[in-house]
Amino acid sequence: MRNSLLLRCVLLACCLLPSAACRLHSQTRVVIVSGLGGEPAYGAAFAAESEALATALHDRFGIPDANISWYGEDSVGHTAHYRGESTKPNIEKAIMAIAAHAESASQFVLVLIGHGAGEGPDTRISIPGPDLDARDFARLLAAFPTQRVAFINLTSASGDMIPTVAAANRVVITATKTAYERNESHFGAYFIDAFTKDGADADKDGRVSLLEAFRYAQLETKRFYENGSLLQSEHAQLADDGTKEGSAAPTGRAGDGALARRFFLDGAKVATLAAGSDPKLSALYSEEFALQEQVDSVRARKGQLAADAYDAALEPLLISLARKAHEIRALEGRQ
Numbered sequence: 001m002r003n004s005l006l007l008r009c010v011l012l013a014c015c016l017l018p019s020a021a022c023r024l025h026s027q028t029r030v031v032i033v034s035g036l037g038g039e040p041a042y043g044a045a046f047a048a049e050s051e052a053l054a055t056a057l058h059d060r061f062g063i064p065d066a067n068i069s070w071y072g073e074d075s076v077g078h079t080a081h082y083r084g085e086s087t088k089p090n091i092e093k094a095i096m097a098i099a100a101h102a103e104s105a106s107q108f109v110l111v112l113i114g115h116g117a118g119e120g121p122d123t124r125i126s127i128p129g130p131d132l133d134a135r136d137f138a139r140l141l142a143a144f145p146t147q148r149v150a151f152i153n154l155t156s157a158s159g160d161m162i163p164t165v166a167a168a169n170r171v172v173i174t175a176t177k178t179a180y181e182r183n184e185s186h187f188g189a190y191f192i193d194a195f196t197k198d199g200a201d202a203d204k205d206g207r208v209s210l211l212e213a214f215r216y217a218q219l220e221t222k223r224f225y226e227n228g229s230l231l232q233s234e235h236a237q238l239a240d241d242g243t244k245e246g247s248a249a250p251t252g253r254a255g256d257g258a259l260a261r262r263f264f265l266d267g268a269k270v271a272t273l274a275a276g277s278d279p280k281l282s283a284l285y286s287e288e289f290a291l292q293e294q295v296d297s298v299r300a301r302k303g304q305l306a307a308d309a310y311d312a313a314l315e316p317l318l319i320s321l322a323r324k325a326h327e328i329r330a331l332e333g334r335q
Contacts, residue, residue, distance in 0.1 A: 028063055028107040028265055029098050030054075033086050034072040035114025035127045035155065046113050047072055049192050053111065054081035056196040061266040069094055073128065086127045092140060099143035109150040109265065110141070113188055116155030119179045123160040125153070134164035141165065150210060150263060154188030157181060159237055159246070168242040171210050171260045177235040177248065186224050187236045191217035195265070211252050211260035214238050218248075253299050262292060281331050288324045291317060 034050040037043025050070050057063045058081075070079075071086035071094065084090050098108060115126045124133040141149055150171040153161055160179035166172045175187040194200035194213035202212050218236055225232040237246030240259040250257025298313045305313065 027067060027103060028109060029067045029102070030057055030063065030069070030109045030111065030265075031091070031094055031098070032068070032070040032081075032111045032113065033091055033125065033127070033132075034070070035086060035112070035125045036073060038115060038126075042115070043073055045189075049113055049189060051079050051081065052196050053192045054079075056192075057265060060195065063265065087129045088127065088132055088136070091127075091132060092136075095140045096143060099140075102144060102147050104146040105148075107148045107150070107263070107265075108141075108144050109152065110137070112153045112155050112158070114155050116153070116157040116179075117182070118157065118160070120160050121164045123157060123164075123179050125155050134161040137161065138165050138167075141167070141170065148259075148263065150260075152191070152210075154185065154191060156183060156185045156234070158185075159235075162237060162239050162246045163244040166239045166242070166244050166246075169259070170242075171240040171263050172238070172246065173210065173214055173260075174237045174246065175234055177237055177246070181234050183233040185234050187217050187221045187234055190220035190224075193217070193220070207264050207266060209261050210263040210265075211238070211250060211257050214250070214260065258299075262289070281328070284324060284328050284331065288321065288328060291321045291324060295321060 032050045032054060034046040037046055050072055054068050054070050057068050058065055065080055068081050069083040070081040071083055071090055074085040083094065095110070102108060112125050116123060117126060118124045118133060121134045124131040137151065141151060146169075148169055148171075149167075150173070151161075151165055152171075152173045154173075154175050157176060157179040158174040159176040159181065162172055162174060173191075175185040175191075191213055194208055194216040200208045200212050200216035202215065214236065221234065221236065222232065224230075235248055237248055238250045238256055238260060239246040240250075240263075241256050247256040250260065252258060252261040295314065295317045298310070298317065302310055
Protein backbone atom coordinates (compact mmCIF):
# COMPACT_ATOMS: atom_id res chain seq x y z
CA MET A 1 0.00 0.00 0.00
CA ARG A 2 2.79 2.40 0.95
CA ASN A 3 4.76 1.56 -2.22
CA SER A 4 1.63 2.12 -4.28
CA LEU A 5 1.12 5.54 -2.67
CA LEU A 6 4.74 6.45 -3.30
CA LEU A 7 4.41 5.48 -6.96
CA ARG A 8 1.30 7.63 -7.36
CA CYS A 9 3.11 10.59 -5.81
CA VAL A 10 6.10 10.17 -8.12
CA LEU A 11 3.82 9.96 -11.14
CA LEU A 12 2.02 13.10 -10.00
CA ALA A 13 5.36 14.89 -9.66
CA CYS A 14 6.25 13.91 -13.23
CA CYS A 15 2.95 15.31 -14.47
CA LEU A 16 3.75 18.61 -12.80
CA LEU A 17 7.27 18.91 -14.20
CA PRO A 18 6.53 21.01 -17.30
CA SER A 19 4.86 23.84 -15.36
CA ALA A 20 7.37 23.68 -12.53
CA ALA A 21 10.28 23.73 -14.94
CA CYS A 22 8.77 26.72 -16.70
CA ARG A 23 8.63 28.68 -13.46
CA LEU A 24 12.11 27.60 -12.42
CA HIS A 25 13.73 28.41 -15.74
CA SER A 26 11.91 31.66 -16.41
CA GLN A 27 13.71 34.97 -16.63
CA THR A 28 14.15 37.22 -13.63
CA ARG A 29 14.10 40.99 -14.12
CA VAL A 30 15.15 43.35 -11.36
CA VAL A 31 14.68 47.09 -10.81
CA ILE A 32 16.69 48.66 -7.98
CA VAL A 33 15.67 52.12 -6.80
CA SER A 34 17.94 54.10 -4.47
CA GLY A 35 16.50 57.32 -3.13
CA LEU A 36 17.84 60.62 -1.88
CA GLY A 37 20.59 60.32 0.70
CA GLY A 38 20.08 63.74 2.22
CA GLU A 39 23.68 63.61 3.44
CA PRO A 40 26.78 62.56 1.44
CA ALA A 41 27.39 59.53 3.66
CA TYR A 42 23.90 58.17 3.11
CA GLY A 43 23.99 58.89 -0.61
CA ALA A 44 27.27 57.01 -0.96
CA ALA A 45 25.97 54.10 1.13
CA PHE A 46 22.76 53.76 -0.88
CA ALA A 47 24.72 53.84 -4.15
CA ALA A 48 27.26 51.27 -2.90
CA GLU A 49 24.51 48.89 -1.73
CA SER A 50 22.64 49.22 -5.02
CA GLU A 51 25.68 48.50 -7.15
CA ALA A 52 26.81 45.63 -4.89
CA LEU A 53 23.41 43.98 -5.27
CA ALA A 54 23.32 44.54 -9.03
CA THR A 55 26.81 43.09 -9.43
CA ALA A 56 25.97 40.03 -7.33
CA LEU A 57 22.78 39.40 -9.30
CA HIS A 58 24.88 39.20 -12.47
CA ASP A 59 28.09 37.58 -11.22
CA ARG A 60 26.72 35.13 -8.65
CA PHE A 61 23.19 34.45 -9.88
CA GLY A 62 23.55 34.65 -13.64
CA ILE A 63 20.99 37.37 -14.34
CA PRO A 64 21.94 39.16 -17.58
CA ASP A 65 23.01 42.78 -17.27
CA ALA A 66 20.14 43.75 -19.57
CA ASN A 67 17.69 42.41 -16.96
CA ILE A 68 19.11 44.52 -14.12
CA SER A 69 18.22 48.21 -13.90
CA TRP A 70 19.37 50.59 -11.18
CA TYR A 71 17.93 54.08 -10.78
CA GLY A 72 19.55 56.41 -8.26
CA GLU A 73 20.57 59.94 -7.47
CA ASP A 74 21.99 61.72 -10.50
CA SER A 75 25.15 62.48 -8.56
CA VAL A 76 26.13 58.83 -8.11
CA GLY A 77 28.87 57.21 -10.16
CA HIS A 78 27.47 55.73 -13.34
CA THR A 79 28.13 52.01 -13.68
CA ALA A 80 27.07 49.28 -16.07
CA HIS A 81 23.75 48.86 -14.26
CA TYR A 82 22.86 52.53 -13.79
CA ARG A 83 19.92 53.49 -16.00
CA GLY A 84 19.19 57.02 -14.86
CA GLU A 85 17.92 59.24 -12.08
CA SER A 86 15.41 57.66 -9.70
CA THR A 87 12.55 60.00 -10.57
CA LYS A 88 8.94 58.89 -10.52
CA PRO A 89 8.53 59.11 -14.34
CA ASN A 90 11.73 57.12 -14.95
CA ILE A 91 10.79 54.35 -12.55
CA GLU A 92 7.20 54.09 -13.76
CA LYS A 93 8.33 53.97 -17.38
CA ALA A 94 10.90 51.25 -16.66
CA ILE A 95 8.49 49.03 -14.73
CA MET A 96 5.69 49.34 -17.26
CA ALA A 97 8.10 48.53 -20.10
CA ILE A 98 9.14 45.34 -18.31
CA ALA A 99 5.52 44.41 -17.65
CA ALA A 100 4.60 44.92 -21.30
CA HIS A 101 7.12 42.28 -22.42
CA ALA A 102 7.20 39.96 -19.39
CA GLU A 103 6.63 36.27 -20.00
CA SER A 104 3.62 34.94 -18.10
CA ALA A 105 5.77 32.75 -15.84
CA SER A 106 8.66 35.17 -15.33
CA GLN A 107 9.77 36.82 -12.09
CA PHE A 108 9.92 40.54 -11.35
CA VAL A 109 11.82 41.93 -8.37
CA LEU A 110 11.60 45.56 -7.20
CA VAL A 111 14.08 46.68 -4.53
CA LEU A 112 13.87 50.04 -2.72
CA ILE A 113 16.92 51.41 -0.88
CA GLY A 114 16.91 54.70 1.01
CA HIS A 115 14.87 56.83 3.38
CA GLY A 116 11.14 56.31 3.86
CA ALA A 117 8.38 58.38 5.43
CA GLY A 118 4.61 58.75 5.63
CA GLU A 119 1.87 56.53 7.05
CA GLY A 120 -0.49 53.92 5.64
CA PRO A 121 -1.05 54.20 1.88
CA ASP A 122 0.95 57.46 1.95
CA THR A 123 4.13 55.62 3.00
CA ARG A 124 6.77 56.55 0.46
CA ILE A 125 10.41 56.45 -0.57
CA SER A 126 12.22 59.77 -0.82
CA ILE A 127 13.39 60.26 -4.43
CA PRO A 128 14.24 63.27 -6.62
CA GLY A 129 11.04 65.17 -7.42
CA PRO A 130 7.62 63.72 -6.51
CA ASP A 131 7.88 60.63 -4.32
CA LEU A 132 6.43 57.19 -5.04
CA ASP A 133 4.05 55.94 -2.34
CA ALA A 134 2.43 52.62 -1.49
CA ARG A 135 -0.54 53.25 -3.81
CA ASP A 136 1.82 53.94 -6.70
CA PHE A 137 3.67 50.68 -6.13
CA ALA A 138 0.43 48.71 -5.83
CA ARG A 139 -0.67 50.15 -9.17
CA LEU A 140 2.64 49.38 -10.87
CA LEU A 141 2.86 45.81 -9.54
CA ALA A 142 -0.70 45.12 -10.69
CA ALA A 143 0.76 45.17 -14.21
CA PHE A 144 2.22 41.70 -13.43
CA PRO A 145 -0.97 39.60 -12.99
CA THR A 146 0.53 36.16 -13.74
CA GLN A 147 4.18 36.72 -12.92
CA ARG A 148 5.76 36.04 -9.55
CA VAL A 149 6.66 39.34 -7.93
CA ALA A 150 8.93 40.34 -5.06
CA PHE A 151 8.61 43.82 -3.57
CA ILE A 152 11.55 44.41 -1.24
CA ASN A 153 11.38 47.72 0.60
CA LEU A 154 14.60 48.23 2.55
CA THR A 155 13.84 51.82 3.54
CA SER A 156 13.09 53.14 7.00
CA ALA A 157 9.39 53.50 7.93
CA SER A 158 8.49 50.89 5.29
CA GLY A 159 6.21 48.57 7.27
CA ASP A 160 2.99 50.42 6.55
CA MET A 161 3.25 49.53 2.87
CA ILE A 162 2.28 45.90 3.43
CA PRO A 163 -1.54 46.32 3.62
CA THR A 164 -1.53 48.30 0.38
CA VAL A 165 1.04 46.35 -1.63
CA ALA A 166 0.55 42.73 -0.51
CA ALA A 167 -1.23 40.43 -2.97
CA ALA A 168 -1.41 36.81 -4.10
CA ASN A 169 1.69 35.36 -5.76
CA ARG A 170 3.77 38.22 -4.35
CA VAL A 171 6.52 38.36 -1.73
CA VAL A 172 6.60 41.62 0.23
CA ILE A 173 9.51 42.34 2.56
CA THR A 174 9.86 45.52 4.62
CA ALA A 175 12.72 46.63 6.85
CA THR A 176 10.34 47.81 9.58
CA LYS A 177 7.07 46.77 11.15
CA THR A 178 5.37 50.16 10.96
CA ALA A 179 5.90 53.65 9.61
CA TYR A 180 6.73 54.76 13.15
CA GLU A 181 10.07 52.94 13.00
CA ARG A 182 11.68 55.91 11.28
CA ASN A 183 15.28 55.65 12.45
CA GLU A 184 18.09 54.60 10.15
CA SER A 185 17.53 51.03 9.00
CA HIS A 186 20.35 48.48 9.08
CA PHE A 187 18.28 45.53 7.88
CA GLY A 188 18.70 46.55 4.22
CA ALA A 189 22.48 46.35 4.23
CA TYR A 190 22.38 42.89 5.80
CA PHE A 191 19.70 41.73 3.36
CA ILE A 192 21.98 42.68 0.48
CA ASP A 193 24.87 40.91 2.25
CA ALA A 194 22.83 37.72 2.00
CA PHE A 195 23.36 37.80 -1.77
CA THR A 196 26.83 39.34 -1.93
CA LYS A 197 28.49 37.23 0.78
CA ASP A 198 28.44 33.62 1.93
CA GLY A 199 26.48 32.54 4.98
CA ALA A 200 22.81 32.95 4.12
CA ASP A 201 22.40 29.55 2.45
CA ALA A 202 20.95 27.83 5.52
CA ASP A 203 20.01 24.54 3.87
CA LYS A 204 23.32 24.33 1.96
CA ASP A 205 21.69 23.70 -1.40
CA GLY A 206 23.91 26.22 -3.15
CA ARG A 207 21.13 28.80 -3.55
CA VAL A 208 19.71 31.67 -1.48
CA SER A 209 15.94 32.03 -1.30
CA LEU A 210 14.21 35.24 -0.29
CA LEU A 211 13.21 33.56 2.96
CA GLU A 212 16.83 32.65 3.71
CA ALA A 213 17.92 36.21 2.93
CA PHE A 214 15.19 37.59 5.20
CA ARG A 215 16.16 35.36 8.11
CA TYR A 216 19.86 36.07 7.64
CA ALA A 217 19.29 39.84 7.65
CA GLN A 218 16.99 39.56 10.68
CA LEU A 219 19.66 37.71 12.66
CA GLU A 220 22.44 40.10 11.70
CA THR A 221 20.28 43.13 12.49
CA LYS A 222 19.48 41.75 15.93
CA ARG A 223 23.18 41.04 16.51
CA PHE A 224 24.06 44.62 15.51
CA TYR A 225 21.79 46.11 18.17
CA GLU A 226 22.85 43.62 20.83
CA ASN A 227 26.56 44.19 20.21
CA GLY A 228 26.04 47.93 20.54
CA SER A 229 23.81 47.57 23.61
CA LEU A 230 21.13 49.45 21.70
CA LEU A 231 17.35 49.20 21.78
CA GLN A 232 16.31 47.63 18.48
CA SER A 233 14.33 50.22 16.53
CA GLU A 234 13.45 48.17 13.43
CA HIS A 235 11.60 44.89 13.06
CA ALA A 236 11.48 43.49 9.54
CA GLN A 237 8.32 41.88 8.16
CA LEU A 238 7.55 39.38 5.41
CA ALA A 239 4.15 38.84 3.77
CA ASP A 240 3.57 36.35 0.95
CA ASP A 241 0.37 34.46 1.71
CA GLY A 242 -1.92 36.97 0.00
CA THR A 243 -3.18 38.57 3.21
CA LYS A 244 -2.60 42.17 4.23
CA GLU A 245 -0.49 41.38 7.29
CA GLY A 246 3.19 40.62 7.57
CA SER A 247 5.07 38.31 9.91
CA ALA A 248 8.32 38.75 11.82
CA ALA A 249 8.73 34.97 12.05
CA PRO A 250 7.58 33.34 8.78
CA THR A 251 7.77 29.56 9.01
CA GLY A 252 8.26 28.85 5.33
CA ARG A 253 5.57 26.20 5.49
CA ALA A 254 1.91 27.18 5.63
CA GLY A 255 1.25 30.91 5.86
CA ASP A 256 3.91 33.55 5.38
CA GLY A 257 7.21 32.35 4.01
CA ALA A 258 6.00 29.47 1.84
CA LEU A 259 6.38 31.43 -1.40
CA ALA A 260 9.56 33.22 -0.28
CA ARG A 261 11.17 29.85 0.46
CA ARG A 262 10.70 28.90 -3.20
CA PHE A 263 11.60 32.30 -4.65
CA PHE A 264 15.16 32.25 -6.00
CA LEU A 265 16.83 34.92 -8.09
CA ASP A 266 18.97 32.53 -10.15
CA GLY A 267 16.33 31.29 -12.58
CA ALA A 268 18.54 32.25 -15.51
CA LYS A 269 21.46 30.32 -14.02
CA VAL A 270 19.40 27.14 -13.82
CA ALA A 271 18.11 27.76 -17.33
CA THR A 272 21.71 27.79 -18.52
CA LEU A 273 22.15 24.31 -17.06
CA ALA A 274 19.13 23.11 -19.01
CA ALA A 275 20.45 24.43 -22.30
CA GLY A 276 24.13 23.82 -21.63
CA SER A 277 26.46 21.23 -20.27
CA ASP A 278 24.35 19.58 -17.59
CA PRO A 279 20.68 19.09 -18.52
CA LYS A 280 20.47 16.17 -16.06
CA LEU A 281 21.18 18.47 -13.12
CA SER A 282 18.65 20.98 -14.35
CA ALA A 283 16.03 18.23 -14.67
CA LEU A 284 16.71 17.12 -11.09
CA TYR A 285 16.22 20.66 -9.83
CA SER A 286 12.93 20.82 -11.73
CA GLU A 287 11.79 17.56 -10.18
CA GLU A 288 12.81 18.74 -6.72
CA PHE A 289 10.86 21.96 -7.25
CA ALA A 290 7.74 20.03 -8.32
CA LEU A 291 7.93 17.81 -5.24
CA GLN A 292 8.33 20.83 -2.98
CA GLU A 293 5.24 22.40 -4.54
CA GLN A 294 3.28 19.26 -3.63
CA VAL A 295 4.64 19.24 -0.08
CA ASP A 296 3.57 22.87 0.36
CA SER A 297 0.13 22.06 -1.04
CA VAL A 298 -0.39 19.19 1.42
CA ARG A 299 0.85 21.23 4.37
CA ALA A 300 -1.52 24.04 3.46
CA ARG A 301 -4.43 21.56 3.77
CA LYS A 302 -3.35 20.16 7.15
CA GLY A 303 -6.36 21.60 8.95
CA GLN A 304 -8.73 20.00 6.43
CA LEU A 305 -7.34 16.45 6.69
CA ALA A 306 -7.54 13.78 9.34
CA ALA A 307 -4.18 13.09 10.99
CA ASP A 308 -3.75 9.70 9.28
CA ALA A 309 -4.67 11.09 5.87
CA TYR A 310 -2.27 14.01 6.33
CA ASP A 311 0.62 11.71 7.27
CA ALA A 312 -0.18 9.34 4.41
CA ALA A 313 -0.12 12.19 1.90
CA LEU A 314 2.98 13.91 3.28
CA GLU A 315 5.34 11.03 4.12
CA PRO A 316 5.97 9.71 0.59
CA LEU A 317 6.52 13.22 -0.71
CA LEU A 318 9.12 13.94 1.94
CA ILE A 319 10.87 10.66 1.18
CA SER A 320 10.93 11.46 -2.53
CA LEU A 321 12.15 14.98 -1.82
CA ALA A 322 15.01 13.67 0.34
CA ARG A 323 16.02 11.19 -2.37
CA LYS A 324 15.96 13.94 -5.00
CA ALA A 325 18.14 16.21 -2.85
CA HIS A 326 20.57 13.32 -2.38
CA GLU A 327 20.80 12.83 -6.17
CA ILE A 328 21.47 16.53 -6.69
CA ARG A 329 24.20 16.64 -4.07
CA ALA A 330 25.82 13.53 -5.54
CA LEU A 331 25.81 14.97 -9.07
CA GLU A 332 27.23 18.27 -7.84
CA GLY A 333 29.87 16.50 -5.75
CA ARG A 334 28.53 17.90 -2.49
CA GLN A 335 28.17 14.59 -0.64
